[in-house]
Amino acid sequence: MRHGRYPFILSFLALPVGLYAWLVILPFAQAFQISLTDWSGSSNNFDYIGFDNYLNLFKDERFVLPALRHTGIILLVMPVITIVLGLFFAFMLNLGGRSRQGRIEGVRGSKFHKVVYFFPQVLSVAIVGILWKQVYAPEGFGGLITGALGAVGLPAPVNGFLADKRFVLAAVIGVLVWSAVGFYLVFFSSAMASIPRDLYEAAIIDGAGRFQTFFKITLPLLWDSVQTAWIYLSIVALDVFVLVYLMTPEQGGPDAASEVVGGVIWKYAFKNAEQAFASAIGVVLFFAALTLAVVSLRFGRREQIEF
C-alpha cells in the first residue's frame, strides 16, 4: 500500500497549495516584476527600467522617506505602549485588588471594566477613525480634547490635533493604542488566569508587594504571551493605512506629517498612477516585515516554564 500514499497526500494538497500559489505567491512575484518597470497601472505598455524605482524611492523626501520614518516610529512606540498598558490593566483587574481573606482578586468592578475596555475592539476601524477625527477637531468645531483642555485653561492646538504637524502622528498612535489595549487586556488576563494562585500566595507570605509580584512572577510567566502580542502589534503597526486615510488631512497629514508606508503605496498606485513605484515600496516593506518577523521569532525565544 505504501506506493499509493504520495498521490493520496498530493491530491489533498493540490487545491490549497494551488490557491495559495495563485492568490498569494504569484501576486508577490508580480510585484517584484512590476517594481522593475515604469508601469503606470492604467496601460498595458511598460518598459523595464532596472532598479531605478528602488533608487528613486530612497530619494523621495516628499512621501516615501517620511513614511518610512513614521512607520518606524509607530513600530517602536505603539507595541510598547499597548503592551505596557495592557499588562498594567490586566494585572490590576486580575490581581491588583486588596487581598481579602487571603484570596487575590482584581480591583472592584473588574468584570465591568473588562467589558468597557473591550468596546473599541467591537467597533470597525472606519467608525473608530471618524469618531476620533471629531474628538481631535479644533475647539470651535466641536473638538472634545481641545474643548476640554480649553475649559480647564490649558493650551490646546488652535487648529485641532490632526492639522498640527507636531501632534498628528502622536494622535494616530493614540487611537491605535486606544483601540488595541482592550483586546490585549483580555488576552493577558486569560494568560494570567493560568498562572497558579499559590505562586502569588507564596510571594505575598514572603512579603512581596504588587510591584515585586508583577515583575518577579507575572511578567516572566507571561513572556510567551507578551512575545505573541508584540508580533501581532508589529503587524498592525506596519499597516496604519485606514486610520491615516480616514482621520488625517489629505490622507497623510499636513505636509505628510502622518504619512505611513501603506498610505504612500496607495497614493502612488491609485492617485499618482505609478504602480511600478508603488510595487517597489511594497517590496521594500515586504523585506522589512520579513526581517522583523524573523528577528522577533529568533530573539524572543525563551525557555518554556511548566507549571
Next chain:
Amino acid sequence: MRNSNQPLFNRRNLFGATAAGLAASSLAACATSGGDDDAEEVTVGDDAENPFGVDGSAPLDVVIFDGGFGEEYAKAHQEIYNRAFPDAAITHLATQAIAETQQPRFAEGKPTDVLDNSGAQQIPMDSLVSDGELAELTPLLDAPSYDDPEVTVRETLRDGVLSMGTFNGEVYALNYVFSAWTVWYDAKLFRDQGWTPPTTWEEMLALCPTIQEAGIAPWTYAGQHPVYLYDLLLILAGKHGGVEVVKAIDHLEPDAWRNPSVVKAAEALAALYTEGYILEGTPGIDHIQSQTAFNERKAAFLPCGSWLPNEQAAIAPADFEYMPMGVPAFEGSAQPGLISAGGEEPFVVPKNATNLAGAYEYLRIMLSKEGAQIFGDTVQAATVVKDVPLDNPAAQATDALVSNPEDLFQPRFRFWYTKMSDEVKPALGALLSGESTAAEFIDRMQAVADETAADDTVEKFTHED
C-alpha cells in the same frame, strides 16, 4: 485593501501585511501578460443623424462618477441614446472609486466606452494621456451637432472650455461642467450689515475690521484641503501681473514663482493669517465644516467653485443669498477681470474602447440642447454648452463674471504635474496657517518647479495660446 485591523492574525496574515502592494499587484495579474494595441479610429461620415456610423446593436458601457452631480442625468442621457438605438444594451456604472474600478480595465486592455474620470479617485489625466490610453476627440468636435446639422459640436460650446482637456494641442477630455472659481459671500448678510462687497483686495482688507466688529471672521476655507486656495493665489497673482505671469508658472519657466506679482499674492494671503482675518481653527477643518461655518454666517468670505450654491441649496438657511465675486484684485492690477473658469468633470473615451463610435455619439448627445438642459435641470449647474438657461441668481451672477473670453484662464500645473500638485497643497496650507512665510512658500514652489522642469521622465505640457 485591508480595511480592518482585527487582531486575530495568523502567520499568513503577516505576509498579507507585509505589502499593501499585494492589492496593487493582484490587479496587475493580467497586466504583465500584455495586450493588443490595434485600436481603430472614428471618422465623421456624411450622415448627420449618425455621423460616426454607430452600430445600433452594439452595447455601450458607461461609467459615471457618482459625486455631487449624482447619476440621474446620465441615466437620462442614456435614454436619449436608446431612443436613437433601441437595440443597444447600455451598461451603466455609477461609482466614486474610479481608479480602483477602472484602472485594472485599462491595464487589461478592456476599458469602458465612456468614462467620467472625476473625483478624488480619478485616474490622473497626465498618466492616461502620456500612456496613449485615450482617444482624441476632434472627430466629435467636428461632427454636426445633435440639434442642427449646419453647426458643428465645437461651435455649440462656450469659449475656452476645451483647454482643460487639451494636452499639447490634442483634445483628450470633454470637460462637461462649466465652473468658475470665485469668492462667495452672503448678499443678505452684507445688505443687513450695510457692507459693500469689495471690488479690490485693499477694499476687502479695509472691510475686514468692520466684519470682525460684527463678531464674524472675514475668511474661512477648507483648511484640510488647501487645494481650495490654489485658484485664489494664482488668480490674485495673474490679475496683478496679467495672465502671462501664471502661464509662466504652468510652463515651468525659470523664476516664474519669483515674479513680483506672485510674491505679492503670496504675501497677501499670508497676511490674512497674520492679521487674524481667518476664522479660528480653519486650517483644521474640511470643506464640509468650512461650508457649514459659512452657512452659519461665522465667516464672510469663502473661496470655492461655482457649484457651491447648488450643493448648499438644501443645507444653507432659507434666507442665505449666495453671491459670487471674483477674487478681489490689487489696486493697479493689469488684468482685474481674470477668472479661473472653464470645463470640469472630464469625460474621456478610452482608445481601446469596444464601442468607440457609440462613445462619441453618447458625448454628442450629452452636448445636445436637450442633454445639457437635462443636466441643468437635475443638478442646477451649467454645462459647457452655450445658451442653456439656468433660473437661479447665483448662476446668473457667475455667468456675468465669465462674460469676457479673454479673461478666462485655468491654472493647470497641478493637473499636468502630479509632483507639483503634491507640493502646492501642503505649501498653501502652511502659508495660510502661519507655518511658513511667503518667501519660504515661493522658494519651496520654485524648487519643485525647477525639479519638474529638469526631470526628463515627466512629459511636459504647454498652453496653446
